[in-house]
Every structure is written in structure tokens, then in C-alpha cells.
Amino acid sequence: MAVLGTRALNRALLARQLLLAPADVMPVQLVEHLVGLQAQHPTAPYLGIWSRIPGVTTGAISALIADRSLVRIAAMRSTVHLFSTADARWIRPVVQAAVAKGLTPGSGYGRMLTGLDREEVAAVAASYLQEPRSTAALGEHLCAVFPERDRDALMILARCLLPLVQVPPKGLWGMSGGTVLTTLQAFVGPDPADDRGPGDLVRRYLAAFGPATVRDVQHWSGLTRLGPVVAGIRDELVAFTGEDGRELFDLPDAPRPDPAVPPPVRLLAEWDNILLGHADRSRILPPEYKDRVFSQNGIVRGAVLVDGMVAGAWKLRTGGPRATVELQPFTRFRKADLRAAEQLAADALRFGAPEAAHEISVLEP
Template sequence: MGTTLSQDALNRALIERQMLRERADKSALATINHLFGIQAQEPKSPYIGLWTRLKDFQPQELEDLLVSRQAVRILLMRGTIHLVSAQDALGLRPHTQLKLDRELQSGPFAKRLRGLDLDAVAEAGRKILEDAPQGTADAGRQLLERWPDREHTVLGNALRNKLALVQIPPRGLWRRSGRAVCTTLEAWLDQEQHPMSRETLVRRYLKAFGPSTVMDAQQWSGLTRLTEVFEKLRPELVTFRTEAGKELFDLPDAPRPDPETPVPVRLLPEFDNILLAHADRRRVISDDRLGVVIGGKPTVLVDGYVVATWSITKERTITVDYIDQLPRSRQKAVAEECDRLRDWIG
């Protein structure tokens, strides 16, 4: 096992790979590909996530990607909505199916789904949603004609898990995001799913989030049994260890900046992947603050770590709720970044 990497060293590597040290001169699509997806439960979150990472980003660029079907909003890692490129959607979605199937067997709807032929429900729902994109609950109401003893919300939830469903525009647009209307990924892109190899998945993950443990990759992806994939890749990877002695894997040529590298204030949207992509999240947020993330509050990074939350008022003023006491110079830097975001939104 290699050199020990401090928490600050892991922080700076993550900040660098997540394009948060300096705003990049890249397209939105290239950035979405590099980040291997952006959390998108909240429709406007990806716009803030791209603004905080890119020079001169404008919402129209992402809207155009959604309308032209180069990027899609779809249920992926950890059973949550992500914004990904069309090709990544086709390659990643098959890997989530086992977890989503398990959720139907043990989740909140499991008892009410018992005895139901879920494959038959999925095929009937596929025809409905491909013929006329609509909400899953609406499709569930139509399925009641065939399964009248069930609840439409339960049938709709089965479709959510069994089918690869895309939330189509105007859902996810900046100025006029509508309700979640869905059709299948295959119908939307006119292509079949083609699972990327697990080796490719791990390499892409390390590029965006490494150095990482096997458990980190499993936490991000929702997949299990990745140890064998890391072992297969071991000859082409480099290894380190955490201060607690856990083995970290990484790509040999990936950036690992000096732990003292200065980083600017950054405002992150709700559920940003930088806060969710590791089993041990202390490289960016301490354990006693995870409730902030789970609660879906946008966060403020100072010197690479979460120190506050932020919100936008109806008057479009940005307010900051500090968790830590900060010197005035740091608070001034936070205020200046808030002003930049307010001006951009305006």
C-alpha cells in the first residue's frame, strides 16, 4: 500500500477533479461528461452546479442540451434523478436495475405490490408512456383498467423502477420547469441501452472523485461487489492509504494537488455530488453536518470544506447561515460570491 494521504490532500484532489478550484473554460456537455453526472432532484440545481464550475455559463446552454436530447434527466445512481449525457444514460442505467428491483421488493410499496406480475406491468406501462409521455401516476391510472384491485400510485411507482424513464422538457428547464412528464429512455433517444463495463464505470468514477476506496465507489454508484473490479484494475491503478489505514485507489495521471493549495469560496446547489460520492465524506464535510446535505440545503465551501448553507429569498437576495465562525476576510469572500450568483440569476 502506498503513501498516506491526509484529509486535506483528499479534499484538494476532490476539489480539483470537481472543477471547483477555478472555473473551467469548457462546454456544459463536456463538464457533465467529466463529472459523470450531476444530481438533479431539484430541477434548477444542475444550473447552479454548472455556474459554480464554468466560465461564462448561461442557462440556455443546458436548456439546449435537454431539448436536443444530448443530455437527459433520469433515475440513476442511488435511485436518484441525475442529469447525464445521453450516452452515459444508455450506459449507466442498466447498472441501476438490480437496486431498483430490490427496492420494489423491500421498499414502502412492497406489500402493496405483492402477487403482481411486475414485468407485465412494466410492458403495459411502456406502451402507455411511449405512446403519450405523461406522469407515472397518470400512467398508473390507465393501468387500473387491467389491475383494478391495485392503487394507481403503486402501479406508477412500479413503472418508475422497472422502466428507464426520462423526465422530458419542459421539466428541468431554467425559466419554466414543468411537472415530471416521462417517456422511456429508448423512445426518447431512439437507441437501446448498452451497459458500459464495470471497469469503465470505476475508471470514470475515479477520474471525477478519486482517490477512493472500494466502499466509496459503491456508495456513489449503489452497486455492490466492486472489489473484484478494483482487483482486476489494480495493475493499472496506483494505491494510497487514508490516515485510518484504508486502501485508496486512483488513476496514475489524475491530479493530486498539494494539500496547501488555496481554493476559493464556492456555492453548491442541493445534493451536489461532491457531498454524496463517498462512504467517508469527511474529505469535504464533517460527519456531524451530514444532516445539512440530507435536508437538501445548498452549501458553502470555504477552503474546500462545508462551513455554511445558503438560500435565495423571494426578493432574490442570497442569505447565508454560518455553521462555523469565520474571520471577516472569509465572510467578505462569501458575500462577494453570493453577489456574483445574485447578478447571474438576475
């Protein structure tokens, strides 16, 4: 079995994530290829798309959310993702077990829900959310029907058992306001028949993140016990060995570029897929930089890639007359790499705040 080193895995990942060369795709196609973009912070998926599609605008992406081509919904790892409507319909049920982990009997919310008919709560919430409602209104309604129960626990139960969409203007660039929810079916219409399941999710994952271990797929999806699922489609896959001896699976025709291919400098969005797709992130994130990118309060910073690996962080700030980008190299960059990062920062400012005054600052390593 062929051995794939870190550099080979890195180049394969960059190619799958459309970061090795400019992507000739439309935003919806990109979001589908990446199997969604993590989106609990509204601006993150915009920058994730921008980093992969040259010339895309915030207005073009917002229009796709406004016209319901793209939707924001809790999915993998029970976190909010931006999906195409077509993908949200089938992926959300497949990852239901991952979304519902917060309801396990031993969890805090699980204990608060002891003895409650959970399906009854879900049915009450689904009926109420046939029209878009604020989270506050939903909480008040559930408490009125189930007065002896904790409001937050009832809200979490509804979120975990129902496919709830965050309705625009939430998620539109430059817009603010509270979260308004409705069910996916109420928002985009009844689900067409679709028999796709975990095996299809694994295939889609490998197209965007492979080669990968079963543990990687589980880490990304939040699902467990995927070994039998991978075994069930093994005849469709090819296998490799990582430097650590673990078995890696992949699609036969997926790109695996020459490890010597030089990648361009890239700026990654906060919570970018590429940093969240594997249990072992060493193919993209040097271990010594993990704590500088992943904070203790759950923030995943925007990262700077140099030679395909995380080598710094960056932050775009907009919303006033002046927009800024702060670049923070973790080690001293070569002049050409720093110049490339500054050019990307200038492009990010034009993307995120075209009418504002622009400023770029570079911190010392």
C-alpha cells in the same frame, strides 16, 4: 503504500470536481466528467454547473435539456440525475440494481407486488410511454390494466424497471408543472451497441471523486458487491492508504495536487455531487456540520466552502421581483472569505435572476 491525509484527499477531490480552478469545458462535457448531477430539484444542477463554469447562463443549460443533449432520469441511488444522453444510455442499465432496490420482496412496495408478473407491467408501461404521458395518466392506465393492484406500487415498478425520462419543460429554468414521462429510447432513439459495464463506471467515478475506497464507490452508486469489480481492474489502478488505514484506489494519471494549494471560496449547489460521492465525507464535510447540511427529510443544503471544507450554507431564492441569497456561516469567517462569499452570492443572483432586484443577507454564526 503511501498515506493520503484529509487535506490531500480534499485537494484531489476539489481538482476532480473542477472547483480548484475555473473549468474550461462546455456544460455537456462537465456533466459527463461529473458522471451526472443529482437533479431531483430542478434548479440544483444549474447551480452545480454555474459553480464550475464561469459565465454560463441558465438559458444555455436549459437549451441543452430542451434539445435532448441532457436528460433527467433516475440512476445512482435511485435518484433523479441530469446526464448527457450518451451517458444515460449506458449508465442507467449498469445501475439498474440500485434503481430497483425499492422493489425488494421485503419492502412495502415489494409486498404489494407479490404474485404480479413484473415484466408484464413493465411491458404495458413501456408501450404506453412511447408517447410522453403525465404521471397521473400513467397511474390511471396501469390501474385499468391491473385493477386489483395498488396504483403507487405499479408506478414505482414502472419507474424502477424502465429508463424513464422526465420530459421538458420539466427541468427548464423558471418553468413549472407536473412530471411527464417517456422511455429513454422513445425520447432519444434506439440504443447503439455498448458493452460498457461496472468497471467503466468505477473508472469514471474515480476520475471525478478519487482516490476512494470500494465502500465509497458503492455509497455513490447505490450498487453493492463492487469489490470483485475493483479487483478485476486493479492492475489499471494505483493504491494508497487513508489515515484510517483503509485502502484507497485511484487512476494513475488523475490529479493529486499539493495539499498546500490554497482553494478559493466556493458556493455549492443543493445536493451537490461533492457532498454525495463518498461514504466517508470527512475530506469535505467536518463531522460537526453534517446535521447542518443534511436534514432529516432528505434535503442537502447548498454549502459554502472555505479552505476547501464546508464552513457554511447558502440559499438562492428567485421567482419574483426580488431575488435573494442568504449566507449562513457556521463559524465566523475571515473578512476576505466573507467578501469572497458575498461576491459569489452576487454572481449567483445575476445567474439565476438577472432581471430582478437583488439582496444578500448574512446570518450570524
